Amino acid sequence: MNPLLGSLPMRKTLLGVLAAAALLILPFVAALGGQAWVRIVDFAILYVFLALGLNIVVGFAGLLDLGYIAFYAVGAYLWALLASPHFGIHLPFWVILPLGAIVACFFGVILGAPTLKLRGDYLAIVTLGFGEIVRIFMNNLNAPINITNGPQGINMIDPVAIGGFKFSAPSTIFGITFSGPQKYYYLLLLLVLAVILVNYRLQHSRIGRAWQAIREDEIAAKAIGINTRNMKLLAFAMGASFGGIAGGIFAAMQGFVSPESFSLIESVMILAMVVLGGMGHIPGVILGAVLLTILPELLRYAVVPVQKALFGEVLADPESLRMLIFGLALVLVMRFKPAGLWPSPDRRRELAEKAR
Amino acid sequence: MSVMDVAKEVLLEAQAVAKHFGGVKALRDVSLTIRKGEIYGLIGPNGAGKTTFFNCMTGLYIPDGGGFVFDGAPLKANAPHQAAERGIARTFQNIRLFGNMSALDNVMVGCHVRTRKGVFGAVLRDRSTREEEAAIRRRAEELLHYVGVEDRAEDLAKNLSYGDQRRLEIARALATDPKLLCLDEPAAGMNGTETEELRVLIEGIRDDGITILLIEHDVKLVMGLCDRVAVLDYGALIIEDVPAVVQHDPRVIEAYIGVAA
Ligand SMILES: Nc1ncnc2c1ncn2[C@@H]1O[C@H](COP(=O)(O)OP(=O)(O)OP(=O)(O)O)[C@@H](O)[C@H]1O
Numbered sequence: 183m184n185p186l187l188g189s190l191p192m193r194k195t196l197l198g199v200l201a202a203a204a205l206l207i208l209p210f211v212a213a214l215g216g217q218a219w220v221r222i223v224d225f226a227i228l229y230v231f232l233a234l235g236l237n238i239v240v241g242f243a244g245l246l247d248l249g250y251i252a253f254y255a256v257g258a259y260l261w262a263l264l265a266s267p268h269f270g271i272h273l274p275f276w277v278i279l280p281l282g283a284i285v286a287c288f289f290g291v292i293l294g295a296p297t298l299k300l301r302g303d304y305l306a307i308v309t310l311g312f313g314e315i316v317r318i319f320m321n322n323l324n325a326p327i328n329i330t331n332g333p334q335g336i337n338m339i340d341p342v343a344i345g346g347f348k349f350s351a352p353s354t355i356f357g358i359t360f361s362g363p364q365k366y367y368y369l370l371l372l373l374v375l376a377v378i379l380v381n382y383r384l385q386h387s388r389i390g391r392a393w394q395a396i397r398e399d400e401i402a403a404k405a406i407g408i409n410t411r412n413m414k415l416l417a418f419a420m421g422a423s424f425g426g427i428a429g430g431i432f433a434a435m436q437g438f439v440s441p442e443s444f445s446l447i448e449s450v451m452i453l454a455m456v457v458l459g460g461m462g463h464i465p466g467v468i469l470g471a472v473l474l475t476i477l478p479e480l481l482r483y484a485v486v487p488v489q490k491a492l493f494g495e496v497l498a499d500p501e502s503l504r505m506l507i508f509g510l511a512l513v514l515v516m517r518f519k520p521a522g523l524w525p526s527p528d529r530r531r532e533l534a535e536k537a538r
Numbered sequence: 539m540s541v542m543d544v545a546k547e548v549l550l551e552a553q554a555v556a557k558h559f560g561g562v563k564a565l566r567d568v569s570l571t572i573r574k575g576e577i578y579g580l581i582g583p584n585g586a587g588k589t590t591f592f593n594c595m596t597g598l599y600i601p602d603g604g605g606f607v608f609d610g611a612p613l614k615a616n617a618p619h620q621a622a623e624r625g626i627a628r629t630f631q632n633i634r635l636f637g638n639m640s641a642l643d644n645v646m647v648g649c650h651v652r653t654r655k656g657v658f659g660a661v662l663r664d665r666s667t668r669e670e671e672a673a674i675r676r677r678a679e680e681l682l683h684y685v686g687v688e689d690r691a692e693d694l695a696k697n698l699s700y701g702d703q704r705r706l707e708i709a710r711a712l713a714t715d716p717k718l719l720c721l722d723e724p725a726a727g728m729n730g731t732e733t734e735e736l737r738v739l740i741e742g743i744r745d746d747g748i749t750i751l752l753i754e755h756d757v758k759l760v761m762g763l764c765d766r767v768a769v770l771d772y773g774a775l776i777i778e779d780v781p782a783v784v785q786h787d788p789r790v791i792e793a794y795i796g797v798a799a
């Protein structure tokens with residue numbers, strides 16, 4: 183073997199080191215395009231987190247959930263209520279985040295329990311309804327007692343803070359100045375690495391195998407003694423917990439929550455990330471989430487200048503054109519890569535065989 | 539092994555089990571008794587209710603009447619995973635493997651009901667979880683070897699040949715550590731050699747102490763293999779006895795040929 187090329191494990195290590203370095207300097211690269219791009223990168227990671235949470239439900243257990251955003255909403259509102267002037271409560275993040283996970287998990291079980299016997303389309307419709315119910319509750323829980331402040335939402339939410347170290351304000355460490363979004367980036371990166379690890383380990387465990395069995399053939403799964411009810415509830419609960427945590431971080435990062443952020447289209451987006459990337463395949467889901475967050479933003483920046491260059495004026499409303507192109511991209515991917523952009527090897531094989 | 543050597547202890551008792559689908563009476567008060575350690579055959583013409591009997595016993599159908607006593611305690615209706623937990627394993631007439639999982643994974647997931655580690659173990663991968671996982675893998679490999687599909691361990695179940703799929707399904711059922719193994723037409727679609735191998739396999743399983751309930755159309759296989767045989771016809775049990783007696787019973791001949799002997 184050529185000693186210069188190194189052995190396979192060595193090359194793997196090298197690749198890992200390079201990837202880690204890239205991830206570490208990414209917020210500074212993004213900052214070259216302005217802090218707005220750092221925020222976009224932050225959101226990309228937040229969506230990776232969400233998509234991996236939903237992947238447990240949809241990808242692993244095979245339960246089509248169209249109301250996933252509800253758990254994100256629960257986490258976000260919980261943070262907003264417990265760390266803002268709205269009620270004058272200011273709990274620290276290490277209390278709210280776990281609490282958010284627990285409360286969202288509880289909601290996951292509430293949603294899961296009545297839907298266990300439903301499958302496919304029916305489950306999708308009920309979960310969709312659930313997502314809307316949560317949003318409408320947030321919208322209307324301002325009377326007779328004002329809990330959520332209705333459509334106005336809740337303002338001036340506390341940022342994530344460790345002691346006096348606030349993630350919202352810039353600070354200088356070792357002579358390097360980190361902006362607020364840059365600091366959030368590292369926090370999000372840490373969280374997302376944790377959720378990747380959890381996803382990966384779950385998939386390759388007794389629990390992950392049971393989920394896959396249920397997805398493949400529920401009756402056979404029951405017949406070999408898998409308690410399908412509990413396993414499905416577990417998937418709902420775990421997915422929901424991650425949604426709750428992501429919601430909390432979202433509220434803290436934005437400093438503001440309102441029901442608008444939790445509409446059906448958001449659930450659909452996250453589901454699209456999972457499906458487009460490659461259902462059940464962790465690297466695919468990550469790719470899907472990153473692409474679907476970055477692509478619309480790129481289009482946002484590109485649509486106006488491109489039209490000006492081509493026609494000399496802005497012909498189509500940038501916002502609708504952007505969504506049009508985005509929708510077309512989705513359709514094309516599903517047409518030509520039905521298993522997703524980066525499916526697991528098994529799934530790719532499966533679809534190839536069907537096509538034959 | 540002759541009938542005399544078989545322990546007389548009762549393993550499963552069906553008590554007047556009835557099941558109908560609309561007007562079709564699939565089971566009419568079927569009562570039968572399976573003893574520990576025997577190979578018990580259940581035969582009958584197409585549509586006699588054999589599979590329905592399996593489905594009632596394993597909790598996939600709720601009987602309209604009667605019930606089962608298994609290993610000294612009643613079986614709960616409509617609780618398939620509990621039937622497996624109590625020690626009843628089954629295969630399906632129309633093979634139901636987890637097609638997109640590897641053969642090995644199919645058997646590993648069969649160990650689910652006899653293992654305990656949950657989410658925290660999975661995420662933390664502590665020592666006892668790793669040990670359990672290794673034990674599951676060892677057991678699954680053993681079983682694949684036992685039924686003779688160890689060469690296909692890494693292949694997706696759906697890509698296995700028909701005979702291998704049947705054997706894999708038996709391995710998966712055995713992974714649940716059953717007291718009673720129920721096989722629904724395991725020889726269907728097998729050629730002579732494969733059927734012979736299957737017979738050796740079934741005898742081996744019985745010799746390991748597992749009681750076997752066998753639905754089979756291959757009369758030669760059933761009569762040669764079973765200690766006792768029950769015959770269903772139009773949902774009713776017409777006889778339950780040793781093969782030599784069943785074989786020559788006029789009612790059985792009538793059920794199969796449709797005319798009185
Ligand atoms: N889920 C069901 N719904 C309606 N009818 C059913 C159902 N399952 C079985 N039956 C009917 O019950 C009767 C018994 O069927 P069953 O499958 O138990 O027969 P079998 O003895 O296993 O036959 P075979 O040898 O063909 O497998 C048949 O008339 C069948 O049509």
Ligand SMILES: [Mg+2]
Pocket residue numbers: 588589590631
């Ligand atoms: Mg049948």
